[in-house]
Amino acid sequence: xxxxLPESSPGANRDDGTLAKGREVVHRSxxxxxxxxxxxxxxxxxxxxxxxxxxxxxxxxxLSFTKSDxxxxxxxxxxGRFLVVLSDQVPGSDLASVVSTLDSPPQKLSHRAELLxxxxxxxxxxxxxxxxxxxxxxxxxxxxxxxEGGEVDEAVEVPVSNRPAIHFVGHSLAGxxxxxxxxxxxxTLPMPNLSKSKRTRQGGGGKDRTSAHCIGCPPCVSANVxxxxxxxxxxxxxxxxxMSQASLHSLYDRTRRCMKGGFIGKRLxxxxxxxxxxxxxxxxxxxxxxxxxxxGRVFLVRPRRLGGGSSSIHEVNDGGKExxxxxxxxxxxxxxxxxxxxxxxRLEGYIETLDKVRLKGFSDDS
Numbered sequence: 001x002x003x004x005l006p007e008s009s010p011g012a013n014r015d016d017g018t019l020a021k022g023r024e025v026v027h028r029s030x031x032x033x034x035x036x037x038x039x040x041x042x043x044x045x046x047x048x049x050x051x052x053x054x055x056x057x058x059x060x061x062x063l064s065f066t067k068s069d070x071x072x073x074x075x076x077x078x079x080g081r082f083l084v085v086l087s088d089q090v091p092g093s094d095l096a097s098v099v100s101t102l103d104s105p106p107q108k109l110s111h112r113a114e115l116l117x118x119x120x121x122x123x124x125x126x127x128x129x130x131x132x133x134x135x136x137x138x139x140x141x142x143x144x145x146x147x148e149g150g151e152v153d154e155a156v157e158v159p160v161s162n163r164p165a166i167h168f169v170g171h172s173l174a175g176x177x178x179x180x181x182x183x184x185x186x187x188t189l190p191m192p193n194l195s196k197s198k199r200t201r202q203g204g205g206g207k208d209r210t211s212a213h214c215i216g217c218p219p220c221v222s223a224n225v226x227x228x229x230x231x232x233x234x235x236x237x238x239x240x241x242x243m244s245q246a247s248l249h250s251l252y253d254r255t256r257r258c259m260k261g262g263f264i265g266k267r268l269x270x271x272x273x274x275x276x277x278x279x280x281x282x283x284x285x286x287x288x289x290x291x292x293x294x295x296g297r298v299f300l301v302r303p304r305r306l307g308g309g310s311s312s313i314h315e316v317n318d319g320g321k322e323x324x325x326x327x328x329x330x331x332x333x334x335x336x337x338x339x340x341x342x343x344x345x346r347l348e349g350y351i352e353t354l355d356k357v358r359l360k361g362f363s364d365d366s
Contacts, residue, residue, distance in 0.1 A: 022047040026082075027136050031128045033287045036101060037089035038125055038174055042133055044164075048081035052165035053186070054229045079162055082137040085355050086129065086170035092111025095239075095342060101173060102218050102243045111190050117222040118189065119176060119244070119292060126180035127192035133148075135180055136184075137166050138205045168212040171347050172240055173216030179230050179295040182212035188227055212296070216345050219244045219292035234316075234332065235312030235350045236303050239341035242332060244292045251335045293317075293333075302331060303344075303353045311356040 027042035050056065083322030090097050107120035166185060170178035183189040211229045218240050221227070234241040298317040304310055316332060335341075343349050 010018065023083075027133055029132055031125065031132065033125050033128060034101075035097070035124060036121065036173060038177060039087045039089065040129055040132060041087075042136055043079045043083040043085065045083060047078055048164065048165065049078040050081070052079075052081075052160070052163075053207075053211055056165060056167055056211040056229070057213075057231075071250055077162065080164040082166050084129075084133065084137070084166065084168045084178070084181070086168065086174035088170075088172055088174040088175060088177075098173065098218075098240055099243070099248065100309060102240075103248050104142075105245055106222070109190060109326045111188075114224065116189070116225055117292060118180060118225075119218065119220040122173060122176040122192075122218075122220050123180050123189075123192055125173075125177040126359050127194050129177060129181050130184055130191065131194055133186055134185075134205070139163070146322070163209055166210045168210075169214075170212075170217065171215040171350070172217065172345065174216035175232075176220040176295075178212045179214045179217055179227070180220055181296070182206075182230055183212050183221065183225065183227050185210045186227070186229060188225055189221075204289040212297065215347070215350050216240055217294065219247075219294050221292060221295050223291070223293040225295070232294045232296055232298045233350065233354070234294070234298065234300045235353050236301065236344040237336070237338045237341045237347045238349075239335060240345045241294060244333050246291055247333065247335050251337075274310045291333075298332075300332070301350075301353050301357060302330075303356070309356060310358045311353050313357050313359075 023043050023045045025041060026044045027040065029040050031038045031040060071126045101121050102119065104120055106117035107118045107123060109118060141283055166182075167184045168178035170176070180189065185204070185206035187207050189297055212231070214230065216235060216238050219242075232241075294317070297315060300314045300316045302312045302314070304312060316330070344353075
């Protein structure tokens with residue numbers, strides 16, 4: 001069961017001075033599903049003329065406002081962009097609510113002859129979000145030509161490069177819902193069945209122009225779901241980015257073993273647990289269709305106390321040496337208890353750590 005609390009009254013979308021010129025809030029609502037409250041804000045950026053899908057973001061988008069078609073003085077028609085901002089309303093200290101949401105078995109799906117898995121509650125939320133906003137961000141895939149007399153000549157398909165880009169962003173549970181919504185809109189996941197759906201919606205309407213940035217999101221799709229248009233950011237020891245029913249049950253079993261044997265047994269248990277996690281991390285099956293993984297391209301940001309307190313950033317699922325380090329040293333597929341596992345998850349922690357990232361070859365004055 002789910003409900004939508006509309007907030008798109010005539011005065012709700014007025015610019016309060018915090019939006020850049022050319023941006024307009026076109027939708028606000030709150031979706032409640034099984035106790036999870038997700039606020040949805042859709043911002044239309046009419047002047048955007050950058051990339052979409054896997055080409056969204058980067059230096060090219062920063063230069064998109066001056067992009068031309070190769071002829072001096074001729075500027076391309078701007079495609080525009082919809083920014084879909086998702087925010088969950090889980091209190092900053094309510095770890096129990098997050099655990100209760102993610103401690104659920106993966107939902108198995110059959111899509112295009114593939115067996116896939118998703119985080120069920122977040123998948124349903126993603127479907128609810130799209131059911132609420134698709135008529136805004138993707139009302140039609142065609143336009144029409146009219147003659148001088150006002151009669152329609154023919155329907156003309158709009159090229160993908162000329163249609164608005166769609167970009168989802170979210171943190172924590174909302175980040176997982178954003179990733180799943182982007183996958184549904186792209187067509188790599190089917191649209192879930194919604195008991196109270198207002199409209200009949202199919203996935204795939206945003207193929208090649210949909211993308212997502214997810215900060216501190218939980219594992220929410222199986223590793224065999226290809227979604228290079230999604231970027232996941234993990235801050236240090238963030239516990240939510242490692243949390244699924246499988247990793248929670250693994251933590252429970254490890255804790256029970258460590259509690260046996262008195263004080264010395266506990267000490268030895270903690271040491272052996274760290275060793276077993278390191279060994280098991282090497283043998284994790286990346287291509288399974290049951291265990292949930294972080295979506296898309298995954299970047300781990302490591303806060304550092306040394307070296308001036310700068311942070312390092314690593315892409316950890318590209319199959320290179322960083323993937324091995326992620327499995328052996330950083331335990332991205334298991335919950336490794338630390339003092340910073342919850343503080344690293346908070347949005348403030350992400351902002352602070354990302355602000356200290358220093359790229360090789362660039363100085364603060366560049």
